[in-house]
Amino acid sequence: MKKTLGILSKSRDMADFYAGLLSGLLGGTAEIYASSLEDGSIRKLRDCDLYLVSVTSYDLIYHSWAKGFLPPEARTVQASVTFSMKAVETLRAYPEGTKALLVNQTRHMAMESISQLYHLGISNIEFLPCYPGSENPPEVLTVFTPGEADLAPAGAAVVDLGPRSLTANTVCEIALRLGNPVFLESREFAAYTAALAGVDYSLQTLTYNSLTMESKLELILNALDAGIVCVDEEGLVTLVNRAAEEQLCSSRERLLGRPAAEALPELPFADGPRLASILGRDFSVTTAPLYIRERSLGTFAVLRPFQEVEEQQATLRLQKTPKSHHARYTFHDIEGTSPAIRKTREIARRVAGSSASIMLDGESGTGKELFAQAIHNASPRRERPFIAVNCAALSETLLESELFGYEDGAFTGARKGGRAGLFECAHQGTLFLDEIETVSPAFQAKLLRVLQEQEVVRIGSVNPIPVDVRVLSATNEDLSGRVRQGSFRRDLYYRLNVIPIHIPALRERREDILLLADSFRRQFRASFTLSGPVQEALLRHRWTGNIRELRNCMEYLHHMGLKEVSLEDLPEQFLDGASAGRKREAGLSGGEWAVWQALGDLYPQNRGIGRQGLVRTCGSLGVCLSEHEVRALLRRFQEAGWLAVGQGRGGTRLTEAGYARYLELRDR
Structure with a gap:
């Protein structure tokens, strides 16, 4: 991708002159944008990798007019200019003692040009400054100007020396800052420097290879x-x-x-x-x-500004953070018009801007992570990472290494070189701990220390790493009850529960059921309509799986390919039909039969399945179950001898007796 260079000048002509000069030198390696104070284009200055600012020494000392137009962290190069060798040779041809006017825009610019010409060895001419409003001696008839012929006194014979060009040092600095040191070895640059009268470092020819080590060092240091x-x-x-x-x-x-x-x-x-x-x-x-x-x-x-160092560290951490660690949802994605959801949404919106810890309490499937992402995106941390961790899905050892990180060789199987934990990756962002109630008392103590000290120690290390992380947590259980029972630390509970927010169950906001159903239908790009009896059934349903169950139901209907959904088209848990009746006679709920179906279909393939896989499969069958509900069913199946629980990725599968039981239930 090409680098971009912005040019700022008071004069439009000078801005265009520098742009043309650098465009010819740099070729296609950079996009160049010229702007000036004269035509107001500087007020529409675009973001660039580097800016060339045309300023005189007077501007530099007394006021920097360009700063007000530059972005706060802009990288700039100040334009230093010099005359061409051709201009110097023209002046040297005049006889000793010649008196002449030197015309420029201001007295200071005229004096600066005169000083530079004397420095270049022009001693045969006595220059007098000439600028708009100056009083000029009538006997001086010769007039020189660096590209400002229109400012010369009327009737004078003007010799235009041409605009002063950027010094070789300025061009070097631009090339190095744009990451193009090879340009300094090019023929174009060598030809350009040879045409300048006063080449930096007193060198008449200047290529990168011919620079002295001292000159190279100074060029590089000035580019930093x-x-x-x-x-x-x-x-x-x-x-x-x-x-x-x-x-x-x-x-x-x-x-x-x-x-x-x-x-x-x-x-x-x-x-x-x-x-x-x-x-x-x-x-x-x-x-x-x-x-x-x-x-x-x-x-x-x-020397680096401390704030810049902090921001750079945050940027580097952000680059190390996987791109999936960002929040997609905002408060606009939380649909519903019921009083219950409006109240919850308003509370969450009000507290989003703070850095206080928030505890989201609600049943499984109510959208706790959706709220967590919306809170993050409405906070000052929105540009930083949002990292969600399901505490129930990880063992205690794995959860500790994931959150806190580890050093090289900290344990068998540790990645070479160690690994940053999610607390470090979430620096200046938000960490969302879902199902926080499942963590052990030992881990609770370690988590409490991180929250208190605002620093994390990797496994296998003794060096604390400062972190600035806002923690949002969620639970679908009565955590205060666990505190009373002693299974959850009281001090950690109050650290996490600074701002409690209850997410209402879907049955507490029945006014939103049909609205959400239609929203999911549109998400699936389905064209079916719901009959009146179906709408009544949806409104009466208990929705133990909450919004997740409703979404699964609408996805199920989408895959049915219907134009209008009638009552008998609904999933089993909505029906009083014969099939559901037979399953009830066998003592089966809709959720239990869905688990039997998922396991029975996999048995002939000699394949197992995990709890999360069962949750997803049951959802595709139109039955929404939480992991807790699936875990309880699997425990019952195992106690009856119908289930074999595998280790690692082997998953869970039916025993021979279990498959026989499945076939018996299926054929009833």
Whole structure:
């Protein structure tokens, strides 16, 4: 993907001139966008990887007009300009003692151009500044200008030296900051630098290969966003890059050669990382000694704004976080107009902006994770990760390694190099702990410590890692009852239950049943309609599986391929028909028969199935069961000798006696 470069100038002509110049040099390696203060296009400045800002030294010292238009974290290069070799040769051809006007937009710009020409060795001409509103001596008839001929006095003979071009140093910095050092070895760049009068570092030809090591180092250091300050073995400042000049609000001329203890007393040059307050801003400062062949050359310090370091860490953690760890749903996805759901939705919306822990309480299938995602997306943490963990689905050991992470070699089978835990991955984001009631007392103690200290220690390590995570938890049981029984820690309960939110069961919001049914029908792009008796049956139904059961029911009807659904088309749990009657006579509920069907269909294939697989299969049969309900049924089957529970991925399957029982029930 091409990098982007934005150009900011007061003048439209100069912005276009720089854009054309760099477009020719950089070719197709960068997209270039020019803007100016003159035509107002600067107010529509787009986000770019880098910005070239055309400023004079006066602008730099007294006011930076461009800053108000740049994004807060913009990376910038200040445009330094010089005359062409052709312009210098033109001026050298004039006789000694020539008097001439030098025309530019302002007095300061004219004086700056004159100073630069003297620096380039033009001693044969005495220049006088000329600018709009200036009084010009009538005897001076020769007029020179760097591309501003329209500003010359009327009737004067004007020699246009052409606009000043970007210095080789500026072009080098742009190329390096855009990640294109190969450009510095190109013929185009060599030809460009050869055409300049005052080439940086006093080199008449400039290619990347021919630069001295000192020049290469200075170019690279100036291209860095971090501030760099070097001191020699005597503590004298020997190098200051541009970023450090901006951070320290001081020029290199003022700092170079002075003792660091005197010029920069607030900058620590001790080994290791330090936090320093400089001019009221916090900086992360890392220092290290410089050696060549065991000889000390001094120390260098790397300065970064502390806030920038924090944001960079968060960005890096976000890049390590799987892309699936984000919240998809918002409060707009929580449908319903009943008083119960409106009240719950409003409470959740009000508390979303805080960082307080929230406990979501509700039956299985009521949409607790939907609420958790909506809360995250309405919070200041919305741009950070949202990570959901089902505590019931993981063993205690696995849950600990997943949440807290582990070091290399912490246990048999640990990934080489270790692994960051989900608390680290969720830094500055939200961690959703579903079915929190299932965690053991030992794990509760470890979780409590993380919440209290706001730091996590990986398995096999003793080093704490600070984390900033908002914890949302959910339960489908009476957790306060568990606290009274002593199976759930009281202190952890109150840590998690700062803001309790009850999610109503579907039977508590019957006004929403038909609305939700129609919403699911549209999601499945189904065209069937529900007859009056079917609508009444849906409204009367108990909905023990809540919204999940309703969704499964509508998916079941979608796969039936009906145009209008009549009462006998509904799944068994809605019917009083003969088939359901026979199953009831055998003492079977709709959910129990669905489990028999799922296991019986797999027996001839010699395949097993896990609890979550059974929940999904029963749902496809139009029966919504929770994992708890499935677990209870499987326990009964096992006690009767009908079931063999496998280890690992083997899953659960019917025994020979169990399959015989299934066939008996099926054929009734």
